[in-house]
Amino acid sequence: MNEPLLSVKDLSISTIQDPRILVNDVNFEIHAGEAVGVVGESGSGKTLSALSVLGLLPRGVGVSAGSIKFNGTDLLSLDAESLRKLRGLDISMVYQDPMTALNPVMKIGKQLLEVIESHETLDDSSLDRVRQALEEVGIPDVNRAIESYPHEFSGGMRQRVMIAMALILSPKLLIADEPTTALDVTIQQQILALVAEERQKRNMSMLWITHDLGVVANLVDRLVVMYAGRIVESGSVKEIFSNPQHPYTAGLLSSLPTTTDKTRKRLTSIAGVPEKPWLVGNTCAFAPRCGFVTPECRSQAPHLVGTLEKSVACFHPVGGAQ
Amino acid sequence: MQGISKLRRLVFSSTFIRIASAITTLFGISVFVFLVLRVIPGNTITGAFGIETGALNPQQIAELRHYYGIDQPMVMQYISWMRSFLSGNFGYSFATGRSVFTLTKVALPVTVELAFIGTILGVIMGIAIGMFSARKPGSLRDFGGQLFGLLALAIPGFVLSTAIVTIMANKFHYFPNSLEYMPPWKDPWMNFQQMMFPGLVLGIAVAAPVMRTTRSALLETVDKDFVRTAFGKGVPSRKVQFKHVLRNSLIPIVTMTGIQFGYLLGGAVIVEKIFALPGMGRQVLEAITRREYATVQSSVMVFAIMFVTINILTDLVYRRVDPRIK
Numbered sequence: 001m002n003e004p005l006l007s008v009k010d011l012s013i014s015t016i017q018d019p020r021i022l023v024n025d026v027n028f029e030i031h032a033g034e035a036v037g038v039v040g041e042s043g044s045g046k047t048l049s050a051l052s053v054l055g056l057l058p059r060g061v062g063v064s065a066g067s068i069k070f071n072g073t074d075l076l077s078l079d080a081e082s083l084r085k086l087r088g089l090d091i092s093m094v095y096q097d098p099m100t101a102l103n104p105v106m107k108i109g110k111q112l113l114e115v116i117e118s119h120e121t122l123d124d125s126s127l128d129r130v131r132q133a134l135e136e137v138g139i140p141d142v143n144r145a146i147e148s149y150p151h152e153f154s155g156g157m158r159q160r161v162m163i164a165m166a167l168i169l170s171p172k173l174l175i176a177d178e179p180t181t182a183l184d185v186t187i188q189q190q191i192l193a194l195v196a197e198e199r200q201k202r203n204m205s206m207l208w209i210t211h212d213l214g215v216v217a218n219l220v221d222r223l224v225v226m227y228a229g230r231i232v233e234s235g236s237v238k239e240i241f242s243n244p245q246h247p248y249t250a251g252l253l254s255s256l257p258t259t260t261d262k263t264r265k266r267l268t269s270i271a272g273v274p275e276k277p278w279l280v281g282n283t284c285a286f287a288p289r290c291g292f293v294t295p296e297c298r299s300q301a302p303h304l305v306g307t308l309e310k311s312v313a314c315f316h317p318v319g320g321a322q
Numbered sequence: 323m324q325g326i327s328k329l330r331r332l333v334f335s336s337t338f339i340r341i342a343s344a345i346t347t348l349f350g351i352s353v354f355v356f357l358v359l360r361v362i363p364g365n366t367i368t369g370a371f372g373i374e375t376g377a378l379n380p381q382q383i384a385e386l387r388h389y390y391g392i393d394q395p396m397v398m399q400y401i402s403w404m405r406s407f408l409s410g411n412f413g414y415s416f417a418t419g420r421s422v423f424t425l426t427k428v429a430l431p432v433t434v435e436l437a438f439i440g441t442i443l444g445v446i447m448g449i450a451i452g453m454f455s456a457r458k459p460g461s462l463r464d465f466g467g468q469l470f471g472l473l474a475l476a477i478p479g480f481v482l483s484t485a486i487v488t489i490m491a492n493k494f495h496y497f498p499n500s501l502e503y504m505p506p507w508k509d510p511w512m513n514f515q516q517m518m519f520p521g522l523v524l525g526i527a528v529a530a531p532v533m534r535t536t537r538s539a540l541l542e543t544v545d546k547d548f549v550r551t552a553f554g555k556g557v558p559s560r561k562v563q564f565k566h567v568l569r570n571s572l573i574p575i576v577t578m579t580g581i582q583f584g585y586l587l588g589g590a591v592i593v594e595k596i597f598a599l600p601g602m603g604r605q606v607l608e609a610i611t612r613r614e615y616a617t618v619q620s621s622v623m624v625f626a627i628m629f630v631t632i633n634i635l636t637d638l639v640y641r642r643v644d645p646r647i648k
Binding site: 080101 | 545546547548551553554555556557558559565569643644
């Protein structure tokens with residue numbers, strides 16, 4: 001197989017003072033043109049993993065081990081200026097909350113222009129590119145839009161602006177951190193369709209962070225399931241949906257509402273709450289909530305084993321594949 | 323119909339409300355300062371005659387009370403002062419034999435110039451040191467910046483002024499303020515030399531709160547999502563600091579600057595006194611010791627009008643700084 005576009009190896013993230021591990025030994029890769037979804041609950045470390053790729057971890061949090069390679073270069077050992085040149089040009093990101101992700105006192109047009117300005121010299125065509133980028137994401141009346149401030153736009157429109165901003169320089173990799181969570185259900189579908197369409201058009205790689213398996217099922221090629229800062233299972237969407245092996249993944253899938261089931265039974269849920277990553281210790285993090293738990297699960301942590309097509313970190317995978 | 327809705331829009335428009343509340347404020351201040359002057363012990367007679375007031379006989383006192391107009395009922399005194407204030411004459415200063423307006427015309431430019439110099443120096447120093455500090459909270463540079471803020475806040479203006487005067491006059495035999503005050507249009511170079519030190523003292527006093535406000539506003543803004551977005555776009559760090567972080571922190575900085583400027587326009591009494599500047603601060607101080615009611619009252623009204631105007635201007639600046647404020 002070719003060299004992956006993005007390869008995250010043994011990545012651990014922790015707080016800097018009073019070290020608390022937040023992301024533990026995470027491995028995944030994204031190949032050119034591929035879309036990978038990272039699924040997990042709040043606090044599972046999925047957003048931190050994504051932010052670490054761009055070097056945008058919040059203050060007081062840092063990468064404590066591992067490597068992140070993009071196109072062969074190690075992003076973690078890159079100097080600040082080289083990393084800056086990568087941001088927005090090769091890798092860009094769409095964030096969770098479009099209401100706060102735009103600068104409230106800067107006009108929309110200026111904010112898009114700033115992306116171009118940061119990587120190229122501006123010329124007469126720059127503003128046309130801004131207009132075109134906004135048109136592509138379905139902003140009506142772009143001439144008025146570039147003169148508007150973010151507060152004059154709705155949440156859905158602002159997320160479209162964010163997407164236009166992320167795509168304006170045609171990056172190789174787009175990271176989307178739950179871009180639809182803060183939006184109405186009807187708007188969600190529009191945004192999802194828009195991103196999928198743009199990805200197809202540009203043959204762009206994508207890292208899609210979400211807590212909703214249903215959202216990504218049709219959008220990504222492979223899935224990574226995270227729990228309490230670790231990867232519990234990863235593999236192709238088909239494999240994971242048809243043959244989940246980690247009890248957590250199986251639990252997540254059975255808690256999805258379906259439109260075909262007419263029996264009106266209650267949705268299944270997983271009892272308990274996720275453990276904090278730094279409190280897990282050398283055990284399986286899911287052990288306290290798992291129905292298949294054995295003493296082995298409480299005495300050592302299972303490693304992620306398998307292939308790109310299918311890997312699982314569990315001593316007792318469900319489905320009896322082993 | 324349309325006339326009524328127009329009127330309604332005018333009455334509820336924010337500009338109208340602001341002006342109406344400003345006028346109410348000014349009226350309140352005029353009553354307050356009028357009453358305070360009459361509550362404190364002594365009056366114009368004791369102010370003018372000092373301890374010799376005791377030697378005056380009741381007949382003389384009665385005549386003097388009539389001469390100074392303080393034999394009138396309070397309401398009449400207030401109305402008479404208000405009338406002269408509104409007519410633009412501001413009342414009569416017995417000690418100088420001039421109208422308070424004439425005095426103010428000379429003293430106000432001194433104070434306004436000093437306030438401008440102090441505010442500009444203070445804002446430049448305050449924002450620069452605030453940014454310097456906030457760049458790395460908890461670091462040595464932050465400690466240095468905060469130490470400056472604390473010292474500037476803790477050292478009183480009169481200490482700093484006296485120190486400067488002492489050092490400059492004693493060691494360097496340089497003290498331009500001992501010469502006659504020169505307005506900038508007569509001798510700009512002399513005026514600059516005379517304004518330099520008092521301006522610096524006031525600038526440091528303004529820099530302290532501006533620095534602290536800047537620092538905390540920046541630290542709050544730097545964690546906002548849009549700052550992360552800016553970094554994520556590949557915007558260079560310096561530009562993120564100015565165009566995103568500082569730009570979004572301006573509201574509290576503008577507020578603090580407005581307040582400080584307002585204070586300085588109220589006459590930096592002690593600094594003006596030490597540097598022998600014939601400004602409003604000195605005018606009021608001397609008028610208080612002489613119990614010259616009209617001078618004090620009218621000067622305070624001038625301060626109040628300027629303060630209220632600054633407040634309205636600050637609001638206008640808000641609208642330029644933040645497009646969300648309508």
